Every structure is written in C-alpha cells, then in structure tokens.
Amino acid sequence: MKATKETLSPTRVKLTVEVPFDELKPSVDATYRKLARQVRVSGFRPGKVPPRILDQRLGRGVILDEAIQEALPQFYSEAVQAEEVDVLSRPEVDITEFADGSQLVFTAEVDVRPQVTLPEFGDLELVVEPAVVSDEKVDEYLGTLRDRFAVLKPVERPVQEGDFVSLDLSASVDGEAIEDATATGMSYEVGSGNLIDGIDEAITGAAEGDERTFDTELMAGEYAGRTAQVTAVVRGVKEKELPALDDDFATTASEFDTLEELRTDVRGRLETSRKAEQLGEARDKLLDKLVELVEVPVPESVLAGELEAREHRLGHELEHIGTDRATYLETLGQSEEDFDAEVRKSADKAIRSQFILDAVIDAESIGLDQGELMEQILMRAQRAGVQPDQYAQQLAQGEGLTALMADVLRTKALFLLLENAKVADSEGNPVELNLPRRPAADAEDDVEDISDELDAEELAIGGSAAVSQDDGAAEVAAESAAAEDTSAADAAPGSDTK
Numbered sequence: 341m342k343a344t345k346e347t348l349s350p351t352r353v354k355l356t357v358e359v360p361f362d363e364l365k366p367s368v369d370a371t372y373r374k375l376a377r378q379v380r381v382s383g384f385r386p387g388k389v390p391p392r393i394l395d396q397r398l399g400r401g402v403i404l405d406e407a408i409q410e411a412l413p414q415f416y417s418e419a420v421q422a423e424e425v426d427v428l429s430r431p432e433v434d435i436t437e438f439a440d441g442s443q444l445v446f447t448a449e450v451d452v453r454p455q456v457t458l459p460e461f462g463d464l465e466l467v468v469e470p471a472v473v474s475d476e477k478v479d480e481y482l483g484t485l486r487d488r489f490a491v492l493k494p495v496e497r498p499v500q501e502g503d504f505v506s507l508d509l510s511a512s513v514d515g516e517a518i519e520d521a522t523a524t525g526m527s528y529e530v531g532s533g534n535l536i537d538g539i540d541e542a543i544t545g546a547a548e549g550d551e552r553t554f555d556t557e558l559m560a561g562e563y564a565g566r567t568a569q570v571t572a573v574v575r576g577v578k579e580k581e582l583p584a585l586d587d588d589f590a591t592t593a594s595e596f597d598t599l600e601e602l603r604t605d606v607r608g609r610l611e612t613s614r615k616a617e618q619l620g621e622a623r624d625k626l627l628d629k630l631v632e633l634v635e636v637p638v639p640e641s642v643l644a645g646e647l648e649a650r651e652h653r654l655g656h657e658l659e660h661i662g663t664d665r666a667t668y669l670e671t672l673g674q675s676e677e678d679f680d681a682e683v684r685k686s687a688d689k690a691i692r693s694q695f696i697l698d699a700v701i702d703a704e705s706i707g708l709d710q711g712e713l714m715e716q717i718l719m720r721a722q723r724a725g726v727q728p729d730q731y732a733q734q735l736a737q738g739e740g741l742t743a744l745m746a747d748v749l750r751t752k753a754l755f756l757l758l759e760n761a762k763v764a765d766s767e768g769n770p771v772e773l774n775l776p777r778r779p780a781a782d783a784e785d786d787v788e789d790i791s792d793e794l795d796a797e798e799l800a801i802g803g804s805a806a807v808s809q810d811d812g813a814a815e816v817a818a819e820s821a822a823a824e825d826t827s828a829a830d831a832a833p834g835s836d837t838k
Contacts, residue, residue, distance in 0.1 A: 492581070
C-alpha cells in the first residue's frame with residue numbers, strides 16, 4: 341500500500357491511497373467465506389458454497405464492493421498512521437480507481453489538528469488585581485455571619501424592606517385560577533427579590549391582615565409569558581434583630597474567645613479566598629493572551645461539533661428547569677442572533693485554548709502517571725457520591741477516561757505557563773500565584789482546589805470534537821463513507837455513493 345498526503349489548508353489534508361489487488365485479495369477471500377455461510381444454495385452445505393456459484397447468484401461486482409467496504413477502513417487507518425495525520429473529523433472518502441484484478445485507489449479528505457507556534461513562556465506578562473483584603477470586606481463578612489445568628493421578632497407596624505413576612509398567595513390568568521400557584525403561610529424576606537416580580541412593591545407598607553393584588557409576568561409553567569393577577573395576604577410581620585458585635589458573639593459564632601481573634605481569622609480566610617480568585621483571574625487573562633498572540637485556525641467541523649454539544653446541553657438544562665429557549669433568551673435580554681454569536685465566540689475561544697494547551701503538552705512532554713489518574717478518579721467519585729470502582733467503570737464507557745486525562749493534562753500545562761509567566765498586580769507589585777502543589781499528604785486537597793479554581797469548560801471541549809479519533813473510530817468513519825462509485829466495468833450496480 342502507498343499513501344501520499346496533500347495539504348489543502350492549515351486544518352485539512354487529502355490522503356491518496358494506492359492498494360495493489362494482492363493486498364485487497366485477503367479481504368475478497370474473507371468476503372467469499374462469509375457469504376458462503378450466509379447464502380443458502382440447494383445442494384451445498386452452509387459454508388461450502390463455491391465462489392463461482394456465489395458469483396452467479398450475487399454477481400462478482402457485489403462481492404468486490406463488499407470486500408472493499410470491509411477493507412477500506414483498515415487501509416485508511418494505516419494511511420493515517422503512515423502519514424502521521426492527527427485526525428479531527430470523519431473522512432470524506434472517494435474511490436477514484438478500481439477494476440477487478442487491478443489496484444484500488446481512493447482519496448480521503450479529513451480535518452486535522454493545526455500546527456501551533458508557541459510564544460516564549462517567560463515573555464507572557466499578566467496584570468491582576470491586588471490580593472488585599474480591606475477592613476470593609478472583613479466587616480461585610482462579619483455582617484453576613486451576624487445575619488446567620490439573627491433572631492426574628494414579631495412587630496406591629498407596616499411591612500418594610502428586610503422584614504420577614506408570612507404570606508398567603510394565589511394567582512389567576514384572565515380570571516381563571518392557577519391551581520399550582522397557591523401557597524399558605526409562605527415565609528419571605530422583603531427585598532430579596534427571589535419570589536415573584538412585583539411582590540416587594542405590592543406588600544411594602546401593608547399591615548398584618550392586608551390584601552394586595554398586582555400583575556406579574558409568569559416565567560415558567562403552563563402560562564409562561566402571560567400576565568397573571570397575584571393576590572398576597574400578609575399574615576404576619578417579623579423584623580430581624582442582629583446580635584451585638586462583641587466578644588460574646590465571637591464565642592457564640594466561632595471557636596474564638598474574642599472579637600479580635602475572630603477578625604484575624606476572617607481576614608486570613610478572605611486573603612486565602614482572594615488568592616484563589618487571583619489565580620482564576622490570572623488563568624483567564626493568560627488564556628485570553630494566548631488566544632490573542634497565537635494564530636490557531638479552527639476547523640469548521642470541530643466548531644460545529646462543539647456548538648452542537650453546547651446546544652444539546654442547554655436544551656437539557658432548560659428542559660430540567662421547565663422552560664424553553666425563547667423564554668430563557670428573554671430573561672437574558674438577548675436576541676437569538678446575539679446569543680448564538682456569543683456562544684460561537686465562546687466555543688471558538690475554548691477550542692483555540694485547547695489546541696494551544698495541547699501544543700504545550702507536546703512541547704514540554706507533560707505526562708500523567710497512574711497515581712495522578714487514580715487521585716482524580718477517587719476525588720471525582722467522592723464528589724459524585726459513588727464508589728471509585730463504579731465511577732471508573734462509568735469513565736471506561738465511551739470517551740470518559742480520555743476526557744478526564746486530557747482535562748488533567750491541560751490543567752498541568754496551564755500551571756506550567758502560569759509558573760513561567762511574569763505576573764504583577766495593578767499597582768506594579770510582583771505576584772506569586774498560589775498554584776496548587778502535590779505533596780503526598782495534601783494531594784487530594786490540592787486536586788480539589790484545582791477543580792474548584794479552574795473552569796473546565798475553558799480547557800476541555802464539551803463535544804470532544806477536537807480530540808483525535810482513535811483507529812477504531814476512524815475505521816467506523818471510513819466504513820460509513822467508503823463505498824464509492826468506480827470506473828470499473830464490473831463495479832456492482834447499486835453500490836453506495838458519497
């Protein structure tokens with residue numbers, strides 16, 4: 341077999357494969373043996389029907405066509421390996437030459453991974469916000485903590501923002517009551533905005549026992565998008581009483597004896613959190629800079645596959661929450677065109693980022709040992725609430741394990757880039773990023789930090805469209821597209837065409 345490669349574009353190549361008939365003959369013989377077992381001919385036992393009888397019954401062209409379809413995926417796979425083609429899509433196969441006893445010639449056009457020229461890692465410069473925790477941030481955190489220990493006391497006055505009220509609710513559309521939109525004794529914090537649009541304005545100023553009616557647009561359910569008339573009856577009003585911010589509060593709310601000790605602990609926690617945010621900020625800016633600096637052509641088939649995967653996930657999520665695409669876009673305040681353009685831009689950036697990180701993996705020979713892989717499986721199994729062996733079995737189905745390995749390798753590549761980049765805050769001070777390390781005792785915590793701090797969608801393509809096909813997938817792809825019209829006189833009529 342002889343294979344030659346022609347570059348059609350930075351992301352597409354054309355393979356021309358020449359196969360002597362002698363190399364095709366084993367497949368022809370195997371096809372005769374298979375058909376001999378399948379075809380029933382009077383006077384011959386199953387599996388003993390001679391080739392000449394099969395030629396008479398089925399036609400030599402039909403048999404050759406089936407033999408080619410059986411053999412073509414393997415020839416295609418061998419050509420891909422011989423020419424070192426990093427395949428990203430299903431091939432478009434065209435049989436250009438074949439006659440009985442003569443060579444088979446076919447072409448296969450396929451999208452490939454683009455070549456990426458990486459910048460010098462040390463030349464990457466990033467600017468992030470300072471990891472400074474102000475006194476106001478500490479006070480804000482303590483205020484949140486005080487809220488958790490607040491008590492509710494009944495009051496005899498009109499409803500104010502921040503009060504907790506007990507409500508009876510009912511709703512109707514065009515005078516018809518909505519059965520699923522009634523509630524009795526519902527507790528609600530006025531001003532939180534997490535119940536119904538218009539409820540805060542309607543009940544503010546109402547007293548216990550008052551009834552208020554207002555209009556609102558329903559966002560989900562049978563009447564989504566329609567205007568409903570909602571009636572709210574105030575059954576009780578309570579205000580929140582915060583505990584004093586003193587040593588007694590520190591003792592109640594924490595393991596510390598004094599407020600000053602609690603403040604010191606809170607500041608430390610916020611600084612740790614801010615360091616993690618700083619790492620995430622540096623990650624985002626690094627990926628933005630790489631996409632800006634490095635020219636990475638994206639095959640349209642890969643982008644289309646990623647867009648399809650994202651659309652599928654969105655549809656599943658919208659179905660889960662009981663709404664549709666139009667309603668969702670309305671809540672975002674976006675048109676269909678603007679939303680699609682934003683998704684396309686995000687998908688394009690994610691694919692480019694993946695190609696760049698994969699190039700870093702190759703350039704730096706970044707690997708993944710068995711311990712790291714098992715560590716990831718154990719951690720993710722724990723998060724999913726399943727046994728590690730069960731989780732590993734789930735990964736083994738499809739491309740789950742391949743995707744997991746790619747995700748971890750890209751994360752390691754990203755950390756390598758961050759280690760070598762020059763990072764400073766907006767005030768010009770050098771910044772040492774709090775990159776996770778992997779000491780044996782803290783390995784699981786570090787891995788959890790990685791997953792928490794990094795958004796996998798930027799690093800791993802949801803549709804797996806940009807992952808090279810393995811030989812088996814390539815064979816299936818070739819087989820489905822293989823049977824092509826030939827110029828041979830004995831090519832079987834009815835052969836599949838592209």
